[in-house]
Amino acid sequence: MSFRIRAITLDLDDTLWPFAPIGERIERAIDDWLHTHSPRTAQRFPIPAMRALRDRVHAEHPHLAHDYSRLRRMTLEQALSESGEDATLAEAAYEAFQAARNDIDYYPDSLAALHRIAARVPVAAVTNGNADLARIGIAGHFRFTLCSREHGSGKPDASIFLAACQRLGHAPGDVLHVGDHDEIDVLGAARAGLRSCWLNRADDRGQRRAWPHAGLRPDLEFDTLTALADWLDANHQSSPRSAAA
Template identity: 65%
Template structure:
């Protein structure tokens, strides 16, 4: 494909910079261990699988909060404490345990250096449906800002969250490259909002759609950094804007 202008990058987080599955499993184990120590009735009533089922139930009961994963986690913890006859005031401390584990990430090996290289070329903004905290993780200095579904009020693939990020960047959507792993949320969502898209396809999956395709596709974030390095004129449009 011919190079195209990239004045800014919006970047997904979970499963783009780090795998989420190990984080989710560790959150469950750590939160359960904390409950065993501080709220044993809750730990007995809601072992890991039951707590997971309770969270699914809370999510189904509150579709209006589907974009706010932090709130849904808090509601789940409060419900578990209440239903097991424990003190709901423990929810704050339990959520702090969740927050700490949520932001203890293990990056894909290529991701930290690739992020540094990309951010040195163009402005980067995080656009995520998740509730990772860039400051807690320690990478906020690479980003102009972080826009989450909770703060925005709607989640990807809604066009409005992409447009809000472009507006804050001061760059028209056609000159913004959205980078992410999720076919529907990231690639189709970005394309529908008028952004360019880059699919980080680490698992080398087959593309499922005939009517829309990513503008770029790489097996790693490092490969995207290489592409930007190889096409410096594409990544310098923002200088003149």
């Protein structure tokens, strides 16, 4: 399919990098920190118990579903309190979380493709997560990051997509949202009036998912970010990079 777009909103987790290894790294980093700085908490909350506590805190505070950072801090505070430790240690423990959270292993094609895409059109990160692009070192490729915590609600709510379009200075129909999740990214963006691109990467067995919804489909589907960069090159050869609003 060929159409012109003036800006891109881009998901992060499982789009630029796989999140599963980061999640495992976070659990180990927090566990290591607790063993050093709060052994009683580490003993009471080994990794499986800390995971269960995190799930309990999430379930008890559904109004904070858009704010993973706050929920993480609350989980650490609760773990420290329940083990008889000083809950003010949670901030230092959260820094251990942040270091692990922003220790990124990209998909092999991501960085080169992101560089090419950002040279073509303005790119904004739109995420429900809490990655810190400045800390990771790629903030220069993005006009801004709009996260669910900042916005007050997350994808697939239409308002976060529309807020990103407003900040980019372009109508939703001129903006392409790119992400891995069929509902949160693709359907959410499409229902907000944006163009949508499903980044449907192959799994460890080389298999790609079939589109699971009847009716509404993504405008584009690629299995790498490089393929999206190629599509942009083919469809925007005579278009200068759009200026930021």
